[in-house]
Amino acid sequence: MLASLLLIAAAAAPAPALSLHGEKITLDNGLVVIAAQDKSVPGVSMDLWYRVGSRDEEPGRTGFAHLFEHLMFMGAVHVPYPQFDTIMEAAGGNNNASTNCDRTNYWEVGPSNLLETFFWMESDRMATLDRAMTDDKLKAQRLIVQNERRQSYENRPYGMADLAFEEQVYPKGHPYSWSTIGSHADLEAATLPDVLKFFRTWYVPNNAVLAVVGDVDPQAVFAMAKKYFAFIPKKELPKKEAPAPYKMPEDKKLTLTDKVENEKALYAWPSPAAFKPGDAEADILQSILARGKASRLYERLVHHDQIATEVRAFQLNQEYGSVFVIDAVAAPGHHAQELRHAIDDEVKKLLAKGVTRAELDSTKSRLQSDFARRLEPLQSRAELLAQYEVVYGDPNSLEKDLARYTSATPASVLATAKSILGSPKLSVEVLPEVKPEAKPTEVKPQSGGVK
């Protein structure tokens, strides 16, 4: 016994196993509640994941799921505006939320004595938000979301190209054929009845998963979950039908102008659905292509040819089908066409010869580190537990998720590369706008207020 202890002490400390240990209950109304204890810091994080996103929007209402996310902070019956934020921040907590095409995620973080307050406030808005909703609240948040669109897309270099791959890869009518931020016209068209209908349809306990991680006793978490959520009735959810997997029938080309200094080239392909076969290989592929200074496209476009200053490859991992993107910003004096030629050449090489064992092994190591990094903050652990419950029906599926990556082989990566990169794609080029003449035209003031 002593000898084996000494042996362990002498060896380099092995990396602790990557795993999550959440306990889970399901309330009668369908709400799944997960709790994991960690006493290392006196904090707690709650993550409430609703299975509704921009794909569930009605025609003519793009951007609505995200606008609705903003409205969730506008006060409900028992915690009226602006107390959701003021109560929390007064006690040292903070919160945020995010919306994508598949889901809307709300989280709180703070000292562990705020746990019951988090339950109280999340319950209040799930149970009573509609009763306290007003047209003024909608108007106020609409302005803010429109400012968000300006700040994140319109006034950011190449921001409009990011909207293109969200909107142009999947065909018209497909739930992924519009962006989560939506259009100004659709945001302006949203009405109070839309808000009430959306809330009553989707914000129900059987459409949500709640996860808590921190310096809390799981049994106390479950008791609070019953106290604050058991009374909220379940509701039948609309049937969702996943569209058939999609390949673009032919190449599609777009040219945009933007207020930028240099040209940009962007490719986007439909790719396998998140957590489905090929999805992990696609993540591995983007890492081999463009993550870090040893990656193929960085080495070729930025380092060797010096025709680009930046190259990226990434995936939007989505439930009905993902989007695989490669893009690059041209070095001064170089053109989008040169970028495309170099990318095409590297993709051709990859499809001909596949990836090396060394590239694959390195990528697996990096992806494992990524998982380890997600275990550091309480908040990202709570989010992972909720996500695994949604995806696998088991919050403790980290090993299962990780195995998708560690089991990839050069052959499986090549097969995925052929299936994605060998298919038709969206090609976008961004050209610098001709600069407006220097003489300014007066921009008249306009009331931005709502009150």
Place this chain on the structure above:
Amino acid sequence: MNARWMAAALAFSMACATTEQKKPELNPLEQEQLEEKQKAEAFAAEAKKKAEAQAKEREEAAAAAAKAAAEKAAMLKAMIAGEDVLLTRPTIAPLSGFEAPVPAEVKLKNGLRVLVIERAGAPIESLVFVTKLGSTRDPAGKGGLSSITAAMLEAGSAKKSQTQIAQLADSMGATLRALATTDGLEALVSAQPGKLNEMGALLADVAMKPNFDPGEWKKAKAQRLAQLTDEMAEPRVAAVNAAMAALYGDAPLGHTPQGTPKTVGAIELADVKSFWAQVDPSEAVIIAVGSATQAQVLKAVARFEGIAKGKGAATAAPAGAGKDAGDKAGQGASQAPADGRPRFVFVDFPGRPQSVLWVGQPSVPSSSPDQVALRAMNVVLGGSFTSRLNQNLREKNGYSYGAFSNFAFGKGPGAFQAASSVKTQVTGAALGEMLKEIAHAVNDPLSNDELDKGKAMLAYGLVEQLERADQTALAFAGLFTAEVPMDTLRKIVPQLKTLTVAEVNAAAKRSLAPDAMTIVIAGDPGVMGQLDALKLPAPQKRDATGAKQ
């Protein structure tokens, strides 16, 4: 003397002239009696008006309260079974505090300090080599030298090419990056535990054996110049460039760590070599955060004992340091802006849908005894969602997606800055509100509740800041380069406990001068007409690099 009387007489005659037009002339006594009567009537009328206004206000408030009560009653009437559990707000029990770590410290033979924060079972191990060679040490006219030197550390060392170094890091699943801040140049490697010796070897190669290959240098410089050109299209970057140049001029804080196309263009490889030759064990430190013990860390970083005394290492203040740069810690050195500092700077971005607003001034260094008080004030002004700036510009007025403020504390008097991207059509109104909120937060005491919020958020902010190994290592690196003690973070919570509203207000008044702050707008020049009411001086035009036009 004559002028004074004249002025009075003129005033009188003018007053008579105006009354004449409306009423017949009266003798002095009658005049006096009438004036008394008029005064009394006016007073009575004023009092009546006031009372009516107050009554109306009360009525309106009562009506609003009644309406709210009715609405609440209606909402409560619609309560569903079991919802009554929400009628009682949960209590928030007192919590035992969080104690920030203080690293254990040991010195290598060459005097290099090794600081270790041990966290059993931590999923990530972080190792960082920190020097004080930040961008404030860039020579005059060569802004960006520290930052591009950092890039060159990753571009080849110990007979390995840039690509081979990256491959080595990748194979360990490690993140490797070298970066410059205003006060430091930091090389960081982090990975899962169990690879500490390999991490130490990689870090030593990068920090001690850079090969500064001429071919890589040409590429690195061209790439940096291109990135800087791309950033010229980003109003948020331009606003900060212009602000730093306007605030600090040629002093070390007058450029961002990245530098500008002009100053980076002036840098040669020889500059990089002599800059890095300054590395000195007395001006550097190694910080390790993770599950490794001190003994394991010392073994992994043993090679750093080979760092000899630096060549030309600065012991005094760097050349070109402004008189405010750190030598008047906490003395309100920056209270009054330097003569000639422009109050209003405009960077042209025609046709943009938003204006970037930036308002600020040089503040105090990290060593200032006011630091914690100023941080608490900042949570309330612009450092939280419920901050005054965010509530006003975003929630109340819908001008913006968000508005914030912060202090760039460091070795020198880093900037206090408030910023927001606002819709172009509301630029003038939004700037007016921003200036009003800043002045209010400095001139008037916070409420007790606001200060309590500031304290609570700073205390838990510390927990969140130290959740990740990399962030923790960089937080302590920041203490080292700002030249403040390693127990600074641990002292924050006890300092907050005794902090009063009056102390916060006094600290704000010592450090900030709302009337003398510099205002930068990066946006469409057509908004100038919206600014009339603010009575700003004529704008100084700067380009997106911060250079005067």
